[in-house]
Amino acid sequence: MSEIPMYAVIMAGGRGTRFWPRSRKTEPKQLLDILSDRTMIQETFDRVHVCVPVERILIVTTREQAPRIREQMPQVPVDNIISEPFGRNTAACICLAAGRIQREDPDACMWVLPADHCIADPDRFRTIVGQAADVAVSTNELVTIGIVPRGPETGYGYIMCEPAQPGSRACRVRQFHEKPEREQALRYIASGDCLWNSGIFVWKASAILREIKNHVPDIYATLLPVADAWGTVCFEDEIERAYASVRSIAIDSGVLEKSAYVLAIRGDFGWSDVGSWSAVYDIATGDDNHNVLRGDVYTADSRGCLVHATGKTVAVVGLDDVVIVETADALLVCRRDRSQDVRAIVEQLEKKGRTELL
Amino acid sequence: MSEIPMYAVIMAGGRGTRFWPRSRKTEPKQLLDILSDRTMIQETFDRVHVCVPVERILIVTTREQAPRIREQMPQVPVDNIISEPFGRNTAACICLAAGRIQREDPDACMWVLPADHCIADPDRFRTIVGQAADVAVSTNELVTIGIVPRGPETGYGYIMCEPAQPGSRACRVRQFHEKPEREQALRYIASGDCLWNSGIFVWKASAILREIKNHVPDIYATLLPVADAWGTVCFEDEIERAYASVRSIAIDSGVLEKSAYVLAIRGDFGWSDVGSWSAVYDIATGDDNHNVLRGDVYTADSRGCLVHATGKTVAVVGLDDVVIVETADALLVCRRDRSQDVRAIVEQLEKKGRTELL
Secondary structure, eight states: OOOSSSEEEEEEOOOOTTTTTOOOOBBBBBGGOOOSSOOHHHHHHHHHHTOGGGGEEEEEETTTTTTHHHHHTTTTTTTGGGESSSHHHHHHHHHHHHHHHHHTTTTEEEEETTTTTEESSSHHHHHHHHHHHHHHHHHOOEEEEEEEEEOOOSSSEEEOOOOOOOOEEEEEEEEESSOOOOOHHHHHHHSSSSEEEEEEEEEEEHHHHHHHHHHHHHHHHHHHHHHHHTSSSSSHHHHHHHHOOOOOOOOOIITTTSOOOEEEEEEOOOOEESSHHHHHHHHSOOOOSSSSEEESSSSEEEEEEEEEEEEEEEEESSSBBBEEEEEESSSEEGGGGGGHHHHHHHHHHTTOOOGGGO | SSSEEEEEEEOOOOOOOOTTTTTTTBBGGGOOOOSSSSSSHHHHHHHTTTTSSGGGEEEEEEETTTTHHHOOOTTTTOOOOOOSOOHHHHHHHHHHHHHHHHHHTTTTTEEEEEEEEEEHHHHHHHHHHHHHHHHHHHHHHEEEEEEEEEEESSSSEEEOOOOTTTOEEEEEEEEEEEEEOOHHHHHHHSSSSSEEEEEEEEHHEEEEEEHHHHHHHHHHHHHHHHHTTTTTTTTHHHHHHHHHHOOOOOOOIIIITSSSSSEEEOOOOOEEEEOOOHHHHSOOOOOOOOOEEEESSSEEEBBOEEEHHHHHEEEESSBEEEEEEOOSSSSEEEEGGGGGHHHHHHHHHTTTTOGOOO
16 A cells, blocks of 8 residues: 555445434434444444554544444544534535645545445455555546446446556546436446446545545635634634535535546445345345344244344244334334335325434 | 023133234233224123123133233123133033023023124124024024135034025034035035034023033033032132043034034124134225224335234335234234244244243
């Protein structure tokens, strides 16, 4: 890995309803222990901390989630947890973090990663990030870590690349396409030079700030003063004012899709963004009947089920491919391949004003 | 209805695991409000009480269940609730009740019925019982109420009858066959003169005692002294001693299958013995999606489900024909047409010594 100091920025502002009834407004996916007995952000921290000292790990979250994050991450200095007044998508979040990192070390390299992804092979992950850092430092460009598509999924961003340089894993990005139609996704995959956008990036703080300034100058102008006020008495006022007006846009559409200086590197480390209960099932190791069971669960003639029970004894009889999730106040029973449709329930609860369940 | 006083004997000793997790050892089906907001025994009492005064309604149960029955039936004189030390099947239960009734009124007619059946048309039910009583009194025979088979179910007793007498609904019983094979059941149904045994009987107390004495004289000899000791200080000792030794046999196999004096009358009043959660679904009226929902339940793209929630909010997504039953400590999720296999779970719980769930 390059000799330049590496910072990690864990983005933990995400909300989402796809893990209802476990996920709630104040308890989004990254705060849940849905894959192991550690929460997803704890696992992400552990993965990063192997090669980045805790002083250089920043967590960006929202004010709403910050207390829970501090609870879950007692080893992270409070000052390293950046609380946005509210989520304003990734361009603002990354700009603020990059500004702060550049103040500490103008040469620093910056590894940006979501708090709620699953990595099957963390060693390989760190190797790839190290290679990405070398490329980012030597080229001064933005490096995104791409994933070889596993199928024509329409929920991901696709990255079309030039063929890789000989002797390098990195290749120049030709085009981004966020959530293409299935037919288009199939064509991209057939072309062979396409990757999924993992939302994991490596770049020098100065490089991403340069590109933010070029492509979303309003965000740069709004947030750099906030980063500069870090540690002063004005900071809370500054961040409050900045976030009241700053544009909400993803780093991908705001910067990466426009910049001429974007490279991709292929990440083959067993990545999943864990998009639904179905993905939790896919990631886990099942028993002899391919059931993934947590809690006090009994089954009879049932296969392919995911059961997460937190309190009650759960019995499953004669059912295949069903997701059952029990919490203190709610219960979800869902066909496994329909687990993304949990949102339909959340919408009903919203309509009925059942805020205690949201 | 005949002028002879009618007594009703509600048999409430049944146990059973088919309604787990609602049914438990101390909370069997008849004590559960699974069909309405009244429990099954309360509904049975209500049905009977329309035409039988409470003083002539006896409930026979086990010592274990008696406290709950007294709780649920405060209007029934405590003296009318007969507690067997433990269940000894229906011959003993009916012999004891008949002995007691005969002491009170040697001419009395006796309507015997289980506490845990569902009757869709109670008016019609009472009309048929009245006709049965007329036949029982005029013939001094045993009258069983039969149900026109709805299919070749193998879980019922079948009654083969002679053709009915002109001008009478009653017909002589030729043969009983408990739980025939499916092929045999089909043949019985094809013959046209067959009924299911409902376990509901009407006879004079003196007639059933005569037949008990003939066919199971040991039971008669053991239990008549108990009935005679009713109300004396010896009663508890007598019943304890009698039940320690009395034979456990059903009235059907012990008496009805052997007696030459058995008539059947066809009961067309929407009968169900409510044998499983699936039967609860069949009896209930569903919503537009044919879902039968009780409690705080939300559904999305789901049909044919039975959900009984007692505490939590339950969400069902993308599932057809599933039974979901939630209690304070357990949850059942079961394919609807497999609901009789709940016993497989109960067996697992027994093996694991989970008595708190049984």
